[in-house]
Amino acid sequence: MGALEASVDRASLFEFALRMGDNTLILGHRVSEWCGHSPVLEEDIALANTALDLIGQTQMWLGLGGEIEGKGRTADSLAYLRDAAAFRNLLLVERPNGDFGQTLMRQFLFDAWHLDMLKALERSADSRVAEIAAKAGREVAYHLERSSDLVIRLGDGTDESHRRMQAALDDLWPYTGEMFLADAVDAAMAEAGIAPDPASLKPHWQAVIGEVMGEATLTVPDSGYSHKGGKRGVHTEHLGYILADLQFLQRAYPGAKW
């Protein structure tokens, strides 16, 4: 592992861990906003469970990030003491919850990518990455099963549920392209065999989306425009508000133990 670390840019590996962990942190935050407010008790349970998995994965990825960085930062200090421009999550996961359909659609679009990503990471040259991916992958397989099932049932449900799911898909679609864009960090990761080239995940993701949307009787938009910036810290205006809540206690009472 020492050898491996030497062979790959530490800063890039750190960035990569942040990207994974910030995705799960911010999406976990968004999902947790639903607690007690969902349309049916089973969904309250499922959403709390999803958020819980995502926060657990955050602990692993940001923990790894801190370890790689080697400056004594922990998963908590990375989660609670960085400002928006230092966050590396995809813009998709910071989208507001909207109606329950938008929350589900966001989850599905992310889950489909997330599972493929984690599967690829299970074969990572970095054993720590592979280990986290294996653990997270089992949880995310279940997330995808659930979200794809619900997207199908609601897309092919009533006229209203169909309309809402299509609107959600149209709304979120421009935020999916960012998942497959590569930059120097991604190139370094791919080069070192630590993570896949993001673009390589696109065909299977598209196939999964196509299949589910087909069953859901929903139309995949043909717009090619992509919002981007999250991976390099240029976010939407929403992230600042998320962090104001998420970080309040750590910011207001620096150094306290909880």
Added chain:
Amino acid sequence: MGALEASVDRASLFEFALRMGDNTLILGHRVSEWCGHSPVLEEDIALANTALDLIGQTQMWLGLGGEIEGKGRTADSLAYLRDAAAFRNLLLVERPNGDFGQTLMRQFLFDAWHLDMLKALERSADSRVAEIAAKAGREVAYHLERSSDLVIRLGDGTDESHRRMQAALDDLWPYTGEMFLADAVDAAMAEAGIAPDPASLKPHWQAVIGEVMGEATLTVPDSGYSHKGGKRGVHTEHLGYILADLQFLQRAYPGAKW
């Protein structure tokens, strides 16, 4: 003034200044949330103007508070570095904006009290209090003119505007009683001739409300129940979220100059 300060409990005077300043700070915050989102351009302007007045008054009241306390705290440190339990505003002003009718009704119910309070404070035995009250009173007279006029026009407008205004009144009514409840701080202020006994403001306030609601064809609820706690730091769950946004930069970057 030195003599006066000696004769009245400094801590009570400090509390009193916080109560006035926290009301204007928190209501100013709520009102400012509308910027750019109101139903008509004239309202965008009027709301920004109201918020601006309230923030200006906050600077005066909290500035006075810091001076009285004498521990070097400024209006800014009082606004930005206290947590919810140290805030002394009425629960009314932290109510969520709701629809525009709720925002207006909250403003009217508060303005009517605020103006009477400031008028009484113009005769305060503490000249600093009297001075602030005179300055703020001119602004608040205009706030009340505006809010009462709109309440009348919307109450006596369409069926829908009537319904919304009545719902707003019913909703907010239980938060008005707190304005007239006295505690030891109020007793000390009244005793020292610094501020009126809160209960003494009630008859005129009720008369103003009655008159405006009459013209507005709205029914004043006869419920006597009052929410309370704000004046002693027991707030609603909303205040914490307000402060998370309001204080973010000061909390995240302690000591920075802006």
Added chain:
Amino acid sequence: MSPEERAFQERVDRGEKIEPKEWMPEGYRKTLVRQIGQHAHSEIVGQLPEGNWITRAPTLERKAILLAKVQDEAGHGLYLYCAAETLGVSRDELMEKLHNGSMKYSSIFNYPTLNWADIGAVGWLVDGAAIMNQVPLQRTSFGPYSRAMIRICKEESFHQRQGYDIMMKMAKGTPEQRAMAQDALNRFWYPSLMMFGPSDKDSVHSAQSIAWKIKINTNDELRQKFVDQTVPQAEYLGLTIPDDNLRWNEEKGGYDFSEPDWSEFFEVIAGNGPCNKERLGARVKAWEDGAWFREGLMAHAEKHGKRQAA
């Protein structure tokens, strides 16, 4: 008492469990539906005050623990609605009654959670009081209710320990944290005592429930037990219970303590608590906003059923 009723009472007295399909007095069924339903509603509404701090939990671990707890509560709601359903009342009917105000939930959830220590206090005091109520109900006469209680109690005692752990961290933390802990205890103490309900010495209703083993102890017994258990825990935390009359009574082997303000209790029951309108409003909004979702799933199930049949 009819012969049927007598036989029923004898079974209860012998400690036998009554199962859903067996004969039971109408009053027994009705009381159980009300009690179980109210308990289920409390679990559901109880998600809200704790949910209020999930996005602001101070560490990732605390956030995870709180999420798990709120998830458990929704799960408890599910068990309990299922237990109520065995008595012939659907979850939707019960929800409808919650939403239109004809069924209640525990009044404690009409109090706000105002600082992070409140999450500790809810676990320590509110779950503590709930367990005090629920542990004896594991022995309740109605089988499905008893079995639900056994599962629930196991998890609740875990929650209580986690709540106490938060209080410990706060009480042993910075001066600000300590102040939050004390503030939380001040605000939650009397509402927790109210959770056992007013003294039931004169209540015929309670006597019948005790005979049926739907209720095992009197409210006052449980309240005393709760106080006796909690006072030393507060002392260990170095926190002060907000009761000047609190003192050990050697004779009775328990603490003397002040009664909560029952007029406040009845106000809150009547809808005038700090958060009644918002709690119920949040649930009604969730239900109404979610109508399209539930209808969508049903429509899909119907279509899908038809297609498979075709």
Added chain:
Amino acid sequence: MSPEERAFQERVDRGEKIEPKEWMPEGYRKTLVRQIGQHAHSEIVGQLPEGNWITRAPTLERKAILLAKVQDEAGHGLYLYCAAETLGVSRDELMEKLHNGSMKYSSIFNYPTLNWADIGAVGWLVDGAAIMNQVPLQRTSFGPYSRAMIRICKEESFHQRQGYDIMMKMAKGTPEQRAMAQDALNRFWYPSLMMFGPSDKDSVHSAQSIAWKIKINTNDELRQKFVDQTVPQAEYLGLTIPDDNLRWNEEKGGYDFSEPDWSEFFEVIAGNGPCNKERLGARVKAWEDGAWFREGLMAHAEKHGKRQAA
């Protein structure tokens, strides 16, 4: 050119102001309505990116200044809609066109404000570029537009100074503040250059507008002037303009600089900017949610009018 048109052009050439009731070519009227309306819409939509930081402004004074600024912008919107109304188009008609996408607002407002320094950058760069456009328009041929511009320019230059003052505090502040300031400059530099529009050397449209004194300078002239003014200001702040090609050109007496990415400009114009959907969505929502308010006021005015008449 018809005799009327010739006479009109001669008045314009002499520097006379054209007033609303006077004859004007249809194209002049249309171009003005589009230009003034778009400017008005920009003021209104422009409230949103700055409004995003009002609740989070770092001091009470900064909050007050920002509130006053946003209020001014709404006021500018009002002047401009009034100026447009003198040309026979109502504010509601213009709003309708904004909402249905058939009229635009300045693309700059489709970029997000992501940190507090962005509020400084908006004042310094965005208002700076706006002033560069607007100062010459004080001499525009249409009277009401010219007079609106005179009022607006006075306030805008005040806003620009305030923006620069924020940048100064940030650029001379802690390392984190300095990083925010640089980040804001990095993100707002090219979008600010885009505010002058693409090079108009080949645009017939522009030539006609210049003849009519609706447009006074070419886009490229103004852009060059803006760069020349801004570069030394950035240097004074110790910030780096994100352009490797930026250098002083002695010969032309101005800076050489990189063109912005015009494909991005056209994408944003086409609706694919970072915030297009949210900005327009927020305005449409405000308008729709406020329908009952506007209708209520109208109904009251009608009733009240009738009553007074009766």
